[in-house]
Amino acid sequence: MNQSVDWHPAHSKADAAADTTCSLWEQRPDERAYALLTGGECKTENRWGHRINLLELNPDWAVGQSLFINGNPEVGHYSERNKQHGFYFTADNCIGCHACEAACSEKNQNPGHIAFRSVGYVEGGSYPDYRRMNISMACNHCDDPVCLKGCPTKAYTKHTEYGAVLQDPETCFGCGYCTWVCPYNAPQLDPVMGQVSKCNMCVDRLEVGLKPACVSACLGNALDFGVVENIPENRAEARAAIPGFPDPAITQPNIRFQQSKRLPEELTRTDSMPLKYHKQASGEYRPRVDPKHGMQRQWNLARLSSRENPLVLFTLLSQGAIGTFMLAFGGSLLGLESMSSLRASVLYAPLCLAALLMAAGGMFLSTTHLGKPWRFYRGFNNLKFSPVCREGLGIAVFLSMLALHVLVSLPHSSLFNRLSDALFGWDTAVLAGPASLLLANLFGSLALAGALGGLYYMYRCYRIQARPFWNHWQVATDFGGQALSLGATLLAVSSLALQPFTPG
Known part of the structure; x- marks a missing residue:
């Protein structure tokens, strides 16, 4: 039957x-x-x-x-x-x-x-x-x-x-x-x-x-x-x-x-995986990278495009947003003079807004990677075990707290105050004060915690024992380095783009 x-x-x-x-x-x-x-x-x-x-x-x-x-x-x-x-x-x-x-x-x-x-x-x-x-x-x-x-x-x-x-x-x-x-x-x-x-x-x-x-x-x-x-x-x-x-x-x-x-004594696979199996003294066979094919380094551009493209973009956009905010806000909290000056300048609010849009765009792209995108809300069902759930939660916390941080930081931006006054006649500068600054620091700190958690579990998602080529500590340095380099690049580009709006 x-x-x-x-x-x-x-x-x-x-x-x-x-x-x-x-x-x-x-x-x-x-x-x-x-x-x-x-x-x-x-x-x-x-x-x-x-x-x-x-x-x-x-x-x-x-x-x-x-x-x-x-x-x-x-x-x-x-x-x-x-x-x-x-x-x-x-x-x-x-x-x-x-x-x-x-x-x-x-x-x-x-x-x-x-x-x-x-x-x-x-x-x-x-x-x-x-x-x-x-x-x-x-x-x-x-x-x-x-x-x-x-x-x-x-x-x-x-x-x-x-x-x-x-x-x-x-x-x-x-x-x-x-x-x-x-x-x-x-x-x-x-x-x-x-x-x-x-x-x-x-x-x-x-x-x-x-x-x-x-x-x-x-x-x-x-x-x-x-x-x-x-x-x-x-x-x-x-x-x-x-x-x-x-x-x-x-x-x-x-x-x-x-x-x-x-x-x-030696067995080979018949697929494209560059592995061989060598017999040990105990009689067991252990996998080993084929020195003829597995040691070659190449860009392999032909394999870069796949159904995982939205996931790749989500990873890069999220890392860029996290790196930008870590440098700008985290650096100011640590007392770095250059980052403190950046936070006090007209560049800070647009930078945070750009990071927010990047992270939101990345989250949207991650749902298009799903076979059933309309079920995205189920991605938080297994927080107890799944690094995918924890990664998503970290990025979601980063997004929501960053949005609140941007909202309460806008009255401290002279560029925003001039635009709101010119377009709507609003005097938003009166909202700036110690309370809004305290809230901005609170929401920013929570956003930073969510960002670090999301980045850590993004790394944990790829530490897979079944994939020995991925299961390496260098994944952490790669992701951390990408976040910082992409963030620094966005800082530099934003500084050049907004320089005409900066008071002399």
Whole structure:
């Protein structure tokens, strides 16, 4: 039966009770034994030291909770549904037929440009001792899911049922940050629908005692599924990683491997990533930058343009606005003579207004980067974990406080007073006084705090362990340096542009 999972965490029991016509999964009467889940004894903890029985981690969670799959409140009958499950992959058996990919896409009714499971390989050696190892990869429903922590909309949930990490596409607004942080390329951003979706562990099949579709379709018996740390029949190993697999310490994935055939000392990837995998004395393979291709430095202008262009502009405009205000206002607070003179001059108010417009323009551009821009307000749902949320909050505080700072600083600007008097006949100079100056300092200090917080979490957004070329402290110096250099440039340009209006 071709049936996708329509899973919504906000589905109420009343809604589900109104529509119970859709079954969890229609099981065939002649289902083969290899497609059936089997229970039995299991370990107490996994290799990461976490409890396998997830009810022990959530003692308040009642047994028999429904997942409301396809709007159906029915609860599955599988006895081990509250234990952490995971995939088991025997690399020696995989023939690279891609049957698992096809079964997954058919079951989930995925379009051609979306694949929840994919098969790749690494290779090495030379004729006649050339060797290749295939690897089938999907979501590993990790113990420490970085997609869940990174998602600003809280579209991800780690469930007590099967330990499945499920994602609700209807909550997602299509920023794609989860696709950045996941080491396994599990979340898939659909540019047509403007949202992310991913492997759902086939929880509808699990509820009726069936293994996921990809496992049931595997021709070489390379894929298996069950309670994590339980080694399948006729298997001897349960490794946490094999060559080409990212460092499991990043997310503590719930997948185990067997790979016993001899491999060359060095393995290469078949994509454009300039990495090679070298065998260590311990027998493990560690990634290393390819010295022939990975050390080259180039501008790579052809790759600068992408769907991330609005995000690039947001980053540069925000950094420029922050740098301008930090130099002008922060310098005056520190008692720097040049910045104190700037704040007392006619240049200060226009400079702050320019910084305000830059930051506001950057925030607007950041929403156009989303797959569903009208859902931008969901970007603050996960302040507890997501650096994207905290970055947005910092910039929002900077924007609002800077606007108030500009408003109460205008009466102290002789240029503004002359313009308001000439255009409207208003004597705004009477509003200038100790109280307005105190408010200006208060709002300016809050704007500065928001700016520093936004800049810090902008940096944290790019410290991604799954992307080693980004995960470096120099990202902080780059962002800080860009903010100061762009701010200094704007200060210089503004000084030249407004020089005719400056009293001699």
